[in-house]
Amino acid sequence: MPEGPTVRKFNSLVRPFVNLLIVNVGGRTRQINPQDLKGQHFINSQVHGKNLYMAFGHDNKNSKNYDLCQHEEGQTQSQQAEGSLEKHCLLGDDPLEESSKVPKDLHTGEPTENDLCLRWLRFHFGLYGSVRANEYSRARKENKRGVWRDPSPRLILHFDSERFLVFYNCRMTWCSSPFSEPACDILCPEFDKERALRALSVPRPVCITLMDQRHFSGVGNIIKNEVLFLANVHPLSFGSHLPSESLQCILDHTIRFTCNWLNNKLQRKGLRYHIYMKECCDKGHKVVKESIGPTYGLKRLTWYCPECQPHVKSENAVPSKEDL
Template sequence: MPEGPTVRRFCSLVSPFVGQQVVKVGGRTKQIALQDLMGQWIQECQVHGKNLYVAFGSDVRHKAPSANIQELDDDHSKKESVDVSVTTTSPDDLGPWENEEASPRCKWLRFHFGLYGSIRVNELARARQGNKKGDWKDPTPRLILHFSAGGFLVFYNCRILWCSSPHVEPTCDILSLDFDKEKALRALSGPRPVCISLMDQRHFSGVGNIIKNEILFLAQVHPLSLGSLLPADTLRAVIDHAISFTARWLRIKMQREPLHYSIYMKELCPKGHKVVKETIGPPRGLQRLTWYCPTCQERVQPEERA
């Protein structure tokens, strides 16, 4: 099995392609949609444990947080743009409240190489011996990335998954297939307003202000309802919406299409009710603008507990 040092060597093979654009994609993987990588630029690569992480972006090496925000939030008010901060590299910056909307911006691919995984540069692996039938069959690449400068990278026998950041525990990463829904449910069912629990990056890494507003509307939950007063099924619905909304957003961002919001920064909800905008946050934490429809998202009061 490729251990840390081998994966580091894989990283050194990928590094020369940082700053290059993917112009053609191939391979047999079913774990990601190949077209999502078309036209993307490799931003950087990192190794953590036995995993290789490669960041993709829609332009050349936009690592400056301000540039990211400008690009993605050009339809947002300045107020919302200035109080977000994006981090893609430093683990110290990934505390609660800080990696606002990290998942749709970061677009990291995590490669795990299993027992026999490998990477080739500018060449395909050839069969070293015949199989039991005596056939000489070359290994099938999981992923091939061709770059604008003419080179190509080939990935064999690896698990490929999107994730929010290399520094996030996969069980807390809303984009990861390993996201632990039961753990998230426990975090959400505490005696705190759900809108505050959802922004806690220790449990919902990748969820930011836009996702929070949208999924609470989709689940018809008032942002100030306490998690401890809501039925488990309702909290599960919030978590399911968080997962599906974030995945859809990533997909849309990769295809560079605009995302349409239901409640975030809206005057009226989709049913035509007047939307309330309120600043909500923990007592000593960052206060965030929160949009909700008081008609569609009724607040559960303590005495109404089912």
């Protein structure tokens, strides 16, 4: 699954196309109408957690004349202008993000006409999504019928000079502005470590808290597995039963691992896993693979070493005050 560092890498691929005119579109999707993008400019992009946001509109002063603001039928431009700031934007059906909405206070001061005419397309890359610039993804193996078939792009944006961006296996949703909460985005300088420690310390398995995008936006399954191994913490240990040093250790490794991964990606270097999808850990112990997740949420495969990551069980530990 594309995690925070990978989505930032995707952003580095799309950034060179900012301010360019979309001369044609392609791809197969029912999530949006790709034709809406033809004739628009790609204005801006942002990454928040595991989401890539791309803004489209006109990059000139003649925004009165273009029809982007008339996308929602039956509303005048001024009605939409009022609505775009008031309207909360649901971020799709990811169970971890159900409560994520665009806060009203993202906009400060009076919005310009151009701001009101920008529309943001949110991309979530699920388990296998990707972005490519000026190249298509090619089949790596035969399908079940023995046929070599290249992956089908969900969206293609063609620019001048035969340059293009291709998006695969992503969920796309229009929204009025990006959802941003830098205090919980692991790759943002504003990431609030104290708040993250408080989130980790609750009576809940740490492997579930780490994947909770409300607290660790950008962290995914690979980061979770690797970080808990590096911190010598069993994934099912409750945060409330771990010493504060262990929680701090998890946090430090999460930040370091994620930043290193991003740097590696930007330098086109690979990443060596310690435990993720491994048979044995670094010390040669047999690794356990289990499907773990919230009671009513998505279960994710979790790799851990029972030797290096001893389970701190609640019955063996003194309950914290919060648990009593």
